[in-house]
Amino acid sequence: MSRLLPIAVIVALALPVLALAALIGQQEHLLANARVLNVPVSGVDPRDPLRGRYIVAQFDWDWAGEPTAPNRFAMRRGALCVLAEGQGRPRVRFIEGWESGDDIDGSCRMMIKGRGWPKNDNPSARFVPESLDAEGGLVHLFVSEDRAPELERLLREHPGGLTVDLAVRPDGLVSIKALRLDGQVLGR
Amino acid sequence: VIRELFIRRWQAAGLIDGATAERIRTWEAAHRRPLWLWAVAGMGALAIGLGVMAVVGANWENIPAWVKLAVSLGLNTLCAVALYVFWRHRRAWAREVTALLLFSLVLSGIALIGQVYQLQSPLWRALLLWLVLCTPFLALVARSQLAGALWAVAAVTTWFAAEVPLHHLFAAAGIVSSQNRYLEADYFMRLLVYLPACGTIVVAMARRLWPHARDQGDSLLKLAAAGLMVAVSLSVVFDDQPHDDGWLRPVVVAAGATLLAAASQWLERDASARRPVLTLLGISFAAWLAGLLIVDIDGRANDVARALLFILYWAAIGGMAARAGQRSLFGVAFTMVGLRLLVVYFEAIGGLTATGLGLIGGGVLCLALATAGWRLTRGVSRRPARAV
Numbered sequence: 001m002s003r004l005l006p007i008a009v010i011v012a013l014a015l016p017v018l019a020l021a022a023l024i025g026q027q028e029h030l031l032a033n034a035r036v037l038n039v040p041v042s043g044v045d046p047r048d049p050l051r052g053r054y055i056v057a058q059f060d061w062d063w064a065g066e067p068t069a070p071n072r073f074a075m076r077r078g079a080l081c082v083l084a085e086g087q088g089r090p091r092v093r094f095i096e097g098w099e100s101g102d103d104i105d106g107s108c109r110m111m112i113k114g115r116g117w118p119k120n121d122n123p124s125a126r127f128v129p130e131s132l133d134a135e136g137g138l139v140h141l142f143v144s145e146d147r148a149p150e151l152e153r154l155l156r157e158h159p160g161g162l163t164v165d166l167a168v169r170p171d172g173l174v175s176i177k178a179l180r181l182d183g184q185v186l187g188r
Numbered sequence: 189v190i191r192e193l194f195i196r197r198w199q200a201a202g203l204i205d206g207a208t209a210e211r212i213r214t215w216e217a218a219h220r221r222p223l224w225l226w227a228v229a230g231m232g233a234l235a236i237g238l239g240v241m242a243v244v245g246a247n248w249e250n251i252p253a254w255v256k257l258a259v260s261l262g263l264n265t266l267c268a269v270a271l272y273v274f275w276r277h278r279r280a281w282a283r284e285v286t287a288l289l290l291f292s293l294v295l296s297g298i299a300l301i302g303q304v305y306q307l308q309s310p311l312w313r314a315l316l317l318w319l320v321l322c323t324p325f326l327a328l329v330a331r332s333q334l335a336g337a338l339w340a341v342a343a344v345t346t347w348f349a350a351e352v353p354l355h356h357l358f359a360a361a362g363i364v365s366s367q368n369r370y371l372e373a374d375y376f377m378r379l380l381v382y383l384p385a386c387g388t389i390v391v392a393m394a395r396r397l398w399p400h401a402r403d404q405g406d407s408l409l410k411l412a413a414a415g416l417m418v419a420v421s422l423s424v425v426f427d428d429q430p431h432d433d434g435w436l437r438p439v440v441v442a443a444g445a446t447l448l449a450a451a452s453q454w455l456e457r458d459a460s461a462r463r464p465v466l467t468l469l470g471i472s473f474a475a476w477l478a479g480l481l482i483v484d485i486d487g488r489a490n491d492v493a494r495a496l497l498f499i500l501y502w503a504a505i506g507g508m509a510a511r512a513g514q515r516s517l518f519g520v521a522f523t524m525v526g527l528r529l530l531v532v533y534f535e536a537i538g539g540l541t542a543t544g545l546g547l548i549g550g551g552v553l554c555l556a557l558a559t560a561g562w563r564l565t566r567g568v569s570r571r572p573a574r575a576v
Contacts, residue, residue, distance in 0.1 A: 005328070009275060012324035013268040016294040019321050020264060020301065024257055027305040052246060052303065134308045142303040144249040176306035186249060 030175045034167035035110055037085055038180065040160040041141065053148040055141040055155065056134070058126055059164070065093035066125035067116030075137075076116045079172055080127055081108035088160070094127060100171040113172030129166065129174035141179060143186070151181070191216055225281075230334045233285045237292020244300045253304045260297045267293055268325075275329045287330040288338065291322050312350035319346055327395075336395070336404035340388055340411055347384045354380065363437045375438040375480065377426075381419040382476055386445035388412035389465070393452035413468055417505065420472045421524075424479040424498045435480055446473040464512045468505070475501040491535070498528050519561065526557040 041057035064083055067076045079098035084091040094116045095105075104111055114129040117137050126137040134140045141164065143151055154161050165177040165185075179186040195212055198204045204212070240263075244256075267290040274283040295318045301307065302314060319342060326339055347354075355376055359366035364376040389412040396405030450469050453462040475497060482493045506521030533550050 006276070009272060009325070009328050012328050013272055013290075015324060016290070016297075016321040017261065017264045017268055019317075020294070020297045021261060023298075023301050024261075027301070027307075031305075052244065132306075132308050134310075140306075140308055142306055145246040147249060179306075 027175065030169065030173075031167045031177050034169045034175065034177075036177055037082060037090055037110065037112075037166045037168055038163050039166060040089055040163045041139070041155075053143055053145050055143055055148075055151060055162075056138050057141050057155075057162075057164075058138055059128065060089050060160070061125075061127060062089035062091045063093075063125055064091050065095075067094040067096065067118050067127065069118040069120075071118075071120060074118065076118075077114075078116060079114065080112040080116075081105055082110045082112065082168075083107055085109060092127070094125075098172075100173075110168050111172045112166070112168055112174055114174075131173050132176065139176075141176070143179070147186070154181070226284075226332065226334060229281065229285045230288060230332075233288035234292065234338075236289060237296065240293060240296045241299060244296050244303065256300060257304060260293075260300050264290065264293050264297055271325070271329060280331075284330060284332040284335055287326060287335055291326065291335075291338070291342075294318055294322050310349075310352075312346060312353065315342070315346040315349055319343060331401045331404055333404055333407040336401075336408045337411060340391075340408055343391075344384050344388070344415070348380070351380060363441055365434075375435060378423045378476065378480055379438050379441060381422055382416075382442055383445050385412055385416035385419045386442075386449040386469075388415060389449040389469075390452045393455045397455060409465070413465065416468065416472050420475050420479070420501060421498065423476050424494055424501060439477060439480065442473065442476060464508060464514075467508045471501065471504045471508070475504075495528060495532050495535075499525050502528070522557075522561045526554065526561065529557070530554065 040060040041055070061080070067078070069076055076094070076096050078094055078096040080092045081095055081104075082090050082092055093108075095111075096116075098111065098113070100113060112127075112129050114127055115133055115137060117126040119125040128137045128139055132139045141162075151162060161182055163180045163183075165180065167175045167177040192213075195204070195209050199206065199209050244260075267286060271283065271286040271290055274286055295314075298314050298318055302309065323339070326335060330336075330339075355364070358364045358376055358379065364379070388408060392405050392408035392412050394405075395408055396402050398405075446469055450466055453465050456462050478497050479494070482490060482497070485493055502521045502524040506518050506525065509515075509517035509521055530550050530553060533553060534546055
């Protein structure tokens with residue numbers, strides 16, 4: 001047996017363990033260096049083969065300036081300028097074409113980089129942070145199998161009951177810090 | 189039990205005497221390979237892995253996230269250390285089972301991190317990360333055919349899970365049209381099923397270079413050959429309207445993959461062992477290409493051309509199997525030709541009375557084919573062959 005082989009095996013076995021630990025560390029680092037914004041969501045509840053039950057949701061913003069486009073399928077890249085936060089939906093304005101490092105309007109308390117869709121014949125305009133877009137402006141919120149049916153019912157009957165704490169970094173990138181049900185943190 | 193059954197049968201037929209039978213029993217006892225034990229152990233390791241994944245999926249709220257993450261990391265570490273110990277002490281059975289267990293635990297860990305941190309990445313990314321993290325240790329320590337087969341299944345699953353980004357990639361490279369959705373892109377779907385089979389042949393040949401993993405490489409090669417036959421059969425069977433423009437680039441890509449798989453055969457020193465795989469690759473590419481080119485033929489002529497191509501392809505495989513002394517493959521090829529003929533028979537008739545008569549005729553055809561197949565299979569001489 002070559003002398004290098006045991007070393008190669010140790011490296012190969014350490015790789016998955018260290019990579020998993022690094023993934024956890026990276027996510028904790030992203031959450032630690034961010035401000036928190038609480039946003040209500042609405043959605044339905046299907047199942048993921050790996051991560052279990054989830055809610056397909058969209059963020060519920062209080063629009064001061066919506067994305068505009070010729071049709072409802074046209075997506076616009078840019079950012080949300082968060083004008084006010086606190087109780088209820090954050091008041092926001094969409095700024096098309098905004099990139100990390102661009103100037104920030106003095107009225108903006110924070111910027112969230114992402115993708116917007118116009119209202120047109122939709123019930124409302126949509127915006128999803130770039131790092132959370134599961135597809136088409138929707139986000140997947142992973143929830144407990146036991147709690148999923150209750151949450152789905154709640155989303156239908158009590159809009160605004162389920163909210164998400166977004167950890168927003170200065171460069172406009174976002175992670176999900178926590179889910180809240182009537183203000184109480186779920187599962188962390 | 190089966191071994192003893194055969195020994196008694198041969199002894200009763202006068203093929204072996206009592207002393208020879210006893211020598212066979214002694215030899216078999218010394219060289220026994222408890223396949224059922226491997227199968228049960230492999231299933232056990234897989235069941236534990238799937239169980240951990242299901243528990244992760246249940247997403248229990250009562251356990252804090254940090255505890256779940258710590259337990260997952262701890263289990264992965266424990267399993268990795270155990271695997272190293274088993275590998276060092278040459279405990280083959282424990283090593284293979286622990287390798288499969290770690291393989292599934294890493295996937296559970298990735299799923300758990302995605303769940304806890306609400307990561308939105310699509311499934312193919314998680315699977316690709318899983319393969320990147322696990323392939324090195326599997327390549328170095330796992331030598332069983334089961335581990336090889338499971339790795340191949342994982343790799344092919346990842347490939348098909350990534351069909352949307354692969355379509356974007358192929359479209360960006362100008363290989364297929366970017367105008368259509370991927371399910372409408374005929375040439376893309378044909379490439380999607382053909383390329384992984386060629387890729388697995390290359391991987392199998394590379395795996396055979398490692399003396400300890402030669403058996404694993406052989407079984408991977410058999411899997412890849414079976415995958416190639418399925419891919420080509422699907423490409424020939426499915427009749428979609430052409431939505432892509434220009435067949436030349438997809439053909440060049442498929443030809444490149446075929447040539448690469450063919451070139452990998454020169455890693456095998458024995459020329460006679462190379463021939464069946466090279467023949468299979470040749471006839472598979474020809475059938476795949478013909479299936480792609482007849483997309484433009486309209487109406488009944490298209491159905492006839494597809495049926496004929498399918499029968500020709502499997503007849504060619506049957507011929508190749510007969511020359512290589514591969515009775516079982518010959519039997520499969522004969523069955524495929526027979527089934528397609530039966531389908532042609534049913535396609536040609538219509539109405540209830542005609543369908544009834546068709547069923548009777550089809551039954552007679554099946555019996556005739558079975559008789560012919562029995563005679564032909566007995567005529568195929570059995571020769572040891574490496575693969576296909």
